Amino acid sequence: MDPGMVCTLCQDPFGRDENIINSGGQVWHEGCFVTEGPNELILPSNSCVQCFQPFKDEEFYEHEGRKYCAHDFHALFAPCCSGCGEFVVGRVIRAMSQCWHPNCFKCVSCHTELADIGFVKSQGRPFCKPCNAEIKGGSKKFCQKCSLPIHGEHLVYKFQIVHPHHFNCSECNKQLDHRCKEREGELYCLRCYDNMVSAICGACRRPIEGRLIHALNKTWHPEHFVCSHCEKPFEGRRHYEKKGLAYCERDYKALFGEVCFYCNKPCRGEEVTVLNKTWCIDHFRCSACNSLLASPRGGARYADMDERPYCKKCFEKVPVELRRRLKKQSD
Known part of the structure; x- marks a missing residue:
């Protein structure tokens, strides 16, 4: 080996026992042996001409006299699988x-x-x-959106059979299933749909399906519309309202009802209010003969004398002069 021989790339001399690469009349260190890369760059022979990185484990692919790493060779010359x-x-x-x-x-x-x-x-x-x-x-069946087969439940939307999971609720953005509902061209989950189109129970705050009750400016499940005092369902019976609450007849009368002028107890059942007084319907009787003055069908026929009710027969028995005097005193 000529002692004055130097590497064509780095211009350094060679060691006594160093391997020399001789190519085209030029000599190189092993690590400095080069090939021509893209754009006439001079690259080390152990580097990829595409990414300029050294080969891993000295593995490379050669194409038309140029060396490529595995990734760049596949990217440039190998086909890509449409599946994976x-x-x-x-x-x-x-x-x-x-x-x-x-x-x-x-x-x-x-x-x-x-x-x-x-x-x-x-x-x-x-x-x-x-x-x-x-x-x-x-x-x-095949989904008209993704063209894949439909296994299990499907959705018919705008006259097309589709997978439900392709759509989200227009209200809460939750992924839909086959139980979703369509309203005005939009899809909604069952919960949001019920909240929009169904009445909400004033007690449990859940949608009402089927029979409902309107009371207190709210809607109710029949079993949830109960007396505010005894908490028993009304089940079609009459209710009484007081300060936004509903009461059964018994509790309303006990808590708020008028006291019967005759028995001095809260009125139970139907009542009669005349002459600035209230009677149980069974206790509204003639002050003279005690005959019943009110009809169970409604209404009462009586004559007023000294702010007391009388039946027609008893009233006619009272002398005219006495009637006039009592009327004059009341005036």
């Missing part, structure tokens, strides 16, 4: 104007590998022959 998105190295399945790994080219319905058994193209998707026969026979 990875580079296809080795056997390539070319179908439907795309490239596939053999184990990625499958029937979209039953997932059988199609590389060696053939396939049928339907709705822009590959199917095995048995699944294609089921499609033609109408026993399989």
Whole structure:
């Protein structure tokens, strides 16, 4: 070895026992041996001409006299699988104007590998022959949005059969299932739909389906409309309102009802209010003969004398002069 010999790249001399690369009449250190890269850059021979990075474990691919790392070689020259998105190295399945790994080219319905058994193209998707026969026979449904088969429940939206999971609730943005509802062209989950179109119970705050009761400017489940005092459902019986609350007849009379002029107890049941007094309907009687003056059907026929009720017969028995005198005193 000539002692004055230096490396073509770094211009340093060679060691006594160092390996020398001789190429085209020039000499190089092993680490300085170069090839021409893109844009006439001078690169070390152990680097990729695409990413300029050193080869890992001295593994590289050569194409038209240039060296590439595995990733860049696949990115530039290897096809990409339409199924998994990875580079296809080795056997390539070319179908439907795309490239596939053999184990990625499958029937979209039953997932059988199609590389060696053939396939049928339907709705822009590959199917095995048995699944294609089921499609033609109408026993399989396919989503009009993603073209994939529908297994289980489906949704009919704008006259198309689709997977429910393609849509979210227009109110709460929750992913929908087949129980969702459509309103004015928008889809809603069952909870949001019920809140919009259903009456809400004033007690449990849940939507009311079926029979309901309107009272106190609210709507109620029949079983939830109860007396505010005894908490028993009214079940169609009459209720009484006081300060925004509802009471059954018994509790209302006991808590707020008028006292009967005759028995001096809260009026129970129907009552009669005349002459600035209140009577139980059974106690509204003639002050002379004690005959009942009120009719169970409603109404009362009586004559007023000295602010007391009399039946017609007893009233006519009172002398006219006395009647005039009592009337004059009351005036």
